[in-house]
Amino acid sequence: MTVSAGRDDVAEEREATTARLVDETKLDDTDPARQAFFANSANPRNAWFPLVPSAQLLASSASPLSALLWGDPIVLYREPVAGTPIALADRCPHRAAALSTGRITTTGLLECRYHGWAFDTEGVCVRVPSLPGDAKPPCAARVATYPAREANGWVWVWPGDGDAAEEAGEPQVPMAWGRVDEVPPWTGYVDLDIDHSLLVENFLDPAHLPFTHSTTISKASNATALHISPLTFTATSVSGRQITPSRPDLPSVILAFHPPCAVLLKFRAPALDALPPPSPPPPSSSSSSTPPSVPSAPTTKFAPFDQTFIAVPTQKGHCRFVSFQRLPFLPHPDAPFWSWVPPLRWALDAWLKRYNARVLNEDYELLRGVQRNLARGAAAVDGRTSVRADAIVAVYRRWWRRVVGAGGAGGAGPPGPGRQRQRGHGVETDGVWFSGWKNVVDIEDTLP
Ligand code: FES
């Protein structure tokens, strides 16, 4: 009798948990903020993406750089007089050579290495060496241009609609504490053969830390019951707080997803960043359907910091992981302090890079396996096995299915950019990214 009652309790709790998860992640909600969130981010190409660090795009260099963004090959260089960054499609309209293998002339033209056709910063061909002197280049000899800007130490490129770029204004790193220029972040990047979506959901998933990162940023003994609550939608983000009812000593973390591919993590400092008032401990009965309350004030001190991770979608199954870490307990990277002790700055920079690489490598090993399994038909998120700690990941995947992966299957959501033809860059594609979403397989064609 007792055993059966216990089983009933467990079943009830399971149902309640599932109901809460469904409730928290459902999309057909009448909440105007949720509706605005999905409507606002309907075209993931309409965003600024940090593509190369400013310091790598040298005005003094005659060699342009090549990059990929949403699968588009892009050539980048600086216009030599003003030094402004220029981004063009990396494809010569003559015979499709990669313009990034060419050179920047002293007059600021981009010269193709194949037959020497030269293009101005608007992508117009102004010189064809094989034509007689008085002949004009063919009118169709144009290269598509991308809006490009420089901000926060990066060159940002807008791969979507140019008018929308004008409306959006200047690029800016979204930082959990507000304006980025108040405390300039330490920044860096690494290219990975991991789909950007896997990295995004990994950063939105604090439950993996005690296991995947047991020897770096967490430890096995930190494994505890946790959930993300409440989920808060705005027109440009969804965020939630990590709650660990039985471990008030762990720092409270705010996680936020800013479409299309930025994750913001804010590690709260109890002393500086007030938490809600302490609340009574959660009920011990497992049959309660009331979500655990916010933990009481931590007793352990944690240094405050925040991080912005941008998983730039370069091509299928690959990304450029760009990180911005604001560490107010260190003098910021541009502070005069470092001019007195430059070796310390270099050493710290090197240490941070090495430590970040170590942490990232722990994720990388896991995500390679996930990517392989998804390519073989596994589901990225299965509602039947999701738990409350997966709430924000589930929201992200639903957003992804609607907006990025909506190209193939009919009726899975509103027609997104996945079904639109991309125009203006010389390539027409039916999908902004993957060929289709079959409601089961997520990134089905990420592997060659
Ligand atoms: S392919 Fe570029 S000039 Fe011929």
Ligand SMILES: [Fe+2]
């Ligand atoms: Fe991780």
